[in-house]
Amino acid sequence: MQQIKNIIASRISEDGLIETGVKGVQVFRATQSIPCVPAVYEPCVVAIVSGSKEAILDGERFVYDNRHYLCCPMSMPVKAGTPTASAENPLYGVFVSLDARIMSELSIEMENAVGSMVQDRSVSNVQGIKLAAWDAEFTDALLRLLKLGQSEMDSAVLGALRLRELHYAILKGEAGSFARQAFGAGNAIARSIAHVSGNLGAAISIDEMAARAGMSRAVFHRKFKQVTTMSPIQFVKTMRLNNAAMKIAAGMTVNEAATDVGYISPSQFSREFKRLYGQSPRQWSEGHRVPMAVA
Template sequence: MHPLDELRHLVVRHAGGRGLRKVRVLDGVSVTCTDEPTELVPAMSEPSLAIVAQGVKRTVLNDVPYDYAAGQYLVVSVDLPVSGQALAASADEPFAVFSMALEPKALAPLLLETADSTTPQRFPGLATSTATPDLLDPVVRLLRLVDRPADRRVLESGCRREILWRLVTGEHGALVRQIGRAHGTAGHIARAIRRIRQEYAEPLRVADLAALAGMSPSMFHRHFRAVTSMTPIQYQKRIRLREARVLLATAAANVAEIGYRVGYESPSQFSREYRREFGVSPSHDTGRLVLRF
């Protein structure tokens, strides 16, 4: 069986059921299936790999769409506020995708084995490419282990290491290598991103973030925008609005209270920016389930 065909079979089998379902099959590894196209849903994307086994997925970052179909993958190097949807899916040919978290501590040892020791000055936060047979093979072998606990204890770590190696040495290896470099540009920007996510409701001071990243404010601004495609203030706004959407669906508070909670001083500004981001008013999402795709 062709690796892509087997990947599709394994993803669909492990996801099970009908409709939209996402199943965590191993630590940091999940499979997702849906029998019909989905709406564009906001989410936070962490450093990860996503390979489409069947159908077409769209990931949108700052209004720029990245479409990738069966046999293609998306790699993300830092936490990014994105939106995602399945564009092509049906009962006969369900959308199917494999996802795996990319952890710095797992990537760092592999950097010692690569010939490239340079650190790009500017790099994007995500990229798409075609999955080679060398990458698909260890992914398929990893998913085979889900139902084989005895084999998994011995073979899982080797499969994961091989997947990471194929990424590190692949087309977007420079991007992936940044995840494992704690002292590289990506590591510095990632620290600033974590600070924004942790303190999203507080006033944002670019000078403080630049100091945390060990850069001048102007250099930090350039690198931050190169990675995320947005300014620090735009990034914070998207984090605030996504947190607000979750609170509107789950918290016992009115729209104005939630706006204040996520950092807005004006209920009218909160409502205006919420509508601009999601296409509906905050009151429309009150008490509604927020789907994560």
């Protein structure tokens, strides 16, 4: 793991995210404490090699460091930050977007290779995101992937292969069963969440979500809450407001952000924003200009 830290530290000289040369793989650094603020995690793995990060999903707090990485196989509205980062204790990490095609293909190949795979019974008690212990295969695959950045040719020729290798290590690791549930062909809830994430600016009805999942409204509501801890209505609202908060913090006007995530009524947006965050959108705009990409 020290080798991974050295590679990251040698490539990044200021706080923020930078590309590695392999699509979907970024490294980051933070040297200032950032409180947990609204964010949206798209399907990803976040691995910390120095310091620690925090994520909060529907009130449950996840702290991860060089012992556990975060696996988020579905789009999730969270609060995230780097409360312990400082110049004396810098945070270094890697962000990897999970490729749905690769994850699905590997899941099928793994099952075909060994027959019906035993599901981890603890998966049913884990919603939305999971922390997984660093293991030798994950560490080795991540190191091999990051080493590619030393050569543009190596990244172009071997990047896809090394990225596939890392996805395989994730599926074999502690979060593997959890991730396979999300990327399996039969997971209608995951597909519904992907649709919501990609269409926040459009009208979204719970009946439409249930129909897309092939379930009755009641069954869909129950299964959706099992997976995300939130009701469908609460999930859609939180996704919209978290996205809006991120856009405002990045410099977008309040009205633009509200419209961008599907709100027609500015007054309704302001009411719901203040109810969730305890501040009006304009107060939020004045006090939360933070580097959201690292949070």
